[in-house]
Amino acid sequence: MSNGLALRDRLATSCVRAVNRLSRLTGRGSGTVAGGRVGLRLAPGLLGSLARGRTIILVSGTNGKTTTTSMAVAGWGGVVTTNATGANMPAGHVAALAAGSSERGVLEVDEAWLPIVMNATRPRVVALLNLSRDQLDRASEVRQMAERWRTALQADASDGPVIVANANDPLVVYAAEVAVNVVWCDVPTTWLADAVSCPKCTKALTHAVGSWHCRCGFAKPKAITTTLHEQLVIDGRRVNLDLAVPGEFNRSNAAMALTALARIGVDLAGAVTRISEVASVAGRFSVRHWNRHTVQLLLAKNPAGFAAMLSTVPADRSDVWVAINARIADGRDPSWLYDVPFEELRGHRVLCFGDRRLDLATRLDYADVDFLVVDDEEVVPVSDRPVLLLANYTAFSDWLARSSA
Amino acid sequence: MIRVAVLFPELLGTYGDGGNGLVVSDRARRRGIQASLEHVGLGDELPEADLYLLGGGEDGPQRLAADLLRASSLASRVNDGGAHVVAVCAGLQILGSSFSVEGDDEYEGLGLVDVATRRGERRSVGELAVRVGADLLVGFENHGGLTTLASGVSPLGNVVKGRGNDGALDGYRTSNIWATYAHGPVLAMNPWFADLVLGAVVGEELEPLATVADRLYRERCSVLGR
Ligand SMILES: [Zn+2]
Numbered sequence: 001m002s003n004g005l006a007l008r009d010r011l012a013t014s015c016v017r018a019v020n021r022l023s024r025l026t027g028r029g030s031g032t033v034a035g036g037r038v039g040l041r042l043a044p045g046l047l048g049s050l051a052r053g054r055t056i057i058l059v060s061g062t063n064g065k066t067t068t069t070s071m072a073v074a075g076w077g078g079v080v081t082t083n084a085t086g087a088n089m090p091a092g093h094v095a096a097l098a099a100g101s102s103e104r105g106v107l108e109v110d111e112a113w114l115p116i117v118m119n120a121t122r123p124r125v126v127a128l129l130n131l132s133r134d135q136l137d138r139a140s141e142v143r144q145m146a147e148r149w150r151t152a153l154q155a156d157a158s159d160g161p162v163i164v165a166n167a168n169d170p171l172v173v174y175a176a177e178v179a180v181n182v183v184w185c186d187v188p189t190t191w192l193a194d195a196v197s198c199p200k201c202t203k204a205l206t207h208a209v210g211s212w213h214c215r216c217g218f219a220k221p222k223a224i225t226t227t228l229h230e231q232l233v234i235d236g237r238r239v240n241l242d243l244a245v246p247g248e249f250n251r252s253n254a255a256m257a258l259t260a261l262a263r264i265g266v267d268l269a270g271a272v273t274r275i276s277e278v279a280s281v282a283g284r285f286s287v288r289h290w291n292r293h294t295v296q297l298l299l300a301k302n303p304a305g306f307a308a309m310l311s312t313v314p315a316d317r318s319d320v321w322v323a324i325n326a327r328i329a330d331g332r333d334p335s336w337l338y339d340v341p342f343e344e345l346r347g348h349r350v351l352c353f354g355d356r357r358l359d360l361a362t363r364l365d366y367a368d369v370d371f372l373v374v375d376d377e378e379v380v381p382v383s384d385r386p387v388l389l390l391a392n393y394t395a396f397s398d399w400l401a402r403s404s405a
Numbered sequence: 406m407i408r409v410a411v412l413f414p415e416l417l418g419t420y421g422d423g424g425n426g427l428v429v430s431d432r433a434r435r436r437g438i439q440a441s442l443e444h445v446g447l448g449d450e451l452p453e454a455d456l457y458l459l460g461g462g463e464d465g466p467q468r469l470a471a472d473l474l475r476a477s478s479l480a481s482r483v484n485d486g487g488a489h490v491v492a493v494c495a496g497l498q499i500l501g502s503s504f505s506v507e508g509d510d511e512y513e514g515l516g517l518v519d520v521a522t523r524r525g526e527r528r529s530v531g532e533l534a535v536r537v538g539a540d541l542l543v544g545f546e547n548h549g550g551l552t553t554l555a556s557g558v559s560p561l562g563n564v565v566k567g568r569g570n571d572g573a574l575d576g577y578r579t580s581n582i583w584a585t586y587a588h589g590p591v592l593a594m595n596p597w598f599a600d601l602v603l604g605a606v607v608g609e610e611l612e613p614l615a616t617v618a619d620r621l622y623r624e625r626c627s628v629l630g631r
Contacts (some may be wrong), residue, residue, distance in 0.1 A: 202466060332545070337421060358617065358624055365617050366428055
């Protein structure tokens with residue numbers, strides 16, 4: 001893709017590749033961000049130059065970005081350029097586009113960076129999954145995020161991207177309703193704790209099965225393109241969605257990815273088949289080995305993510321492992337543990353891992369859930385079946401690194 | 406029997422503040438004291454309770470909560486009925502005489518305590534430790550408020566780490582109100598504080614209660630450099 005780039009951008013691009021190669025070789029990083037940073041310093045407009053001429057889908061939202069991005073890549077088929085390691089800010093996008101020559105691109109975008117990345121990459125489609133509280137000690141509050149998206153989408157002209165948006169998330173609807181091209185998706189969305197009061201007038205929203213509205217007139221959009229119940233329906237076409245990855249939330253992610261692909265003309269049946277085969281995304285849902293244990297790794301970073309993951313825990317599984325850290329990438333404040341419906345784990349015993357295992361144990365104690373604080377990992381009881389491990393961001397990375405395939 | 410009411414968790418529950426109601430009622434029950442725990446929603450009438458809990462919230466919801474509470478019987482229940490209140494973060498600001506959230510617009514609070522909050526120069530985000538008598542209160546703060554106490558209003562304690570009201574003092578307290586910027590499950594992280602509140606609500610000295618929260622509290626105290 002480097003033909004058509006200005007000299008400055010070409011030089012910057014080769015620097016991106018060189019730095020990434022070096023950082024991989026020296027083992028200092030996975031080589032996806034360092035090079036991008038250098039490139040942006042040399043040529044601030046590099047992201048836009050690298051994106052020019054490509055067909056790009058952006059995916060953003062609090063939960064499910066990485067999985068949905070991965071599903072869109074798989075569903076598209078063939079060679080697709082993507083930031084697969086979740087380096088979801090501009091340096092990561094630059095690195096991905098510099099490394100990948102395919103003219104098709106799917107990029108996962110951090111919520112706060114979406115307006116800038118949209119502006120730079122001129123995407124064909126932007127998928128907006130959901131907005132909920134996440135790392136509030138770092139990011140701005142969730143309503144401000146919706147406001148920023150709305151401002152960015154408002155500026156969007158008629159030749160701008162198609163916005164594939166979750167109609168069941170009032171904050172997403174608030175952001176997307178001002179866009180010229182919106183495709184509304186009616187997909188299962190269980191976490192609504194952050195959208196109890198109306199984003200427009202702050203009065204109480206009324207939620208009923210399959211609908212929501214406010215007295216001020218703000219309501220779930222009526223013109224729906226995609227619905228997901230037993231079957232998935234996109235533009236009136238029905239397909240069965242039978243995924244390898246667990247959980248209702250993953251079906252919603254797949255539905256959004258497929259809607260985005262349908263909008264750029266990808267054949268639906270083929271895309272469904274390819275998406276159904278996705279079994280693990282950057283280690284998520286993968287079954288791993290650690291000491292004498294077999295562990296299935298589930299990532300959950302915030303209350304909405306945890307609520308979704310807890311719903312996948314089978315009732316007959318006695319021990320469940322949970323690992324909690326509060327490092328910078330997790331957000332330093334684990335208060336959100338009290339927003340997670342851990343009461344659902346009553347009847348199980350929870351083994352508490354991670355830097356903040358005592359915060360977790362205290363939360364479980366007050367939830368009346370049986371727990372064991374794991375201070376000595378040598379004495380963890382071995383289960384005859386794979387155990388589920390729910391971990392937040394850095395705890396998940398730790399476990400992925402310390403376990404083997 | 407004590408009745409605990411968490412007020413408008415949808416508006417004032419941004420940082421897991423709902424946990425405080427759970428902690429107080431659970432620590433009562435473990436001592437054989439019956440406790441009811443109620444979450445008061447937006448359309449609900451304010452129930453009669455012995456302890457009301459207010460959490461943190463974003464600007465818009467905070468103003469709505471202040472409107473709802475000014476129109477409610479909370480002030481008279483606290484002033485005349487002897488009900489107790491634990492208020493954190495936005496809740497702390499709402500009980501005062503005025504607060505500014507967006508821009509410089511001043512908003513009317515409940516006026517239960519002579520305290521005014523204006524927008525500070527910058528947000529305070531990080532660990533908060535406050536010396537309260539012989540005890541240390543540990544938690545996390547995330548707010549943009551600068552709170553000034555009128556003369557005669559007692560702070561909850563002196564800031565050891567973090568900012569609290571103004572870098573020196575945190576929160577305030579009256580005979581039946583405790584307020585702090587340590588948001589979220591401050592009662593979970595500080596079992597002594599939960600029992601101080603519970604003891605005042607039941608009006609008697611409490612037996613000690615050993616829970617895993619004691620270990621958590623010791624760990625946080627050592628991290629915060631007691
Ligand atoms: Zn409204």
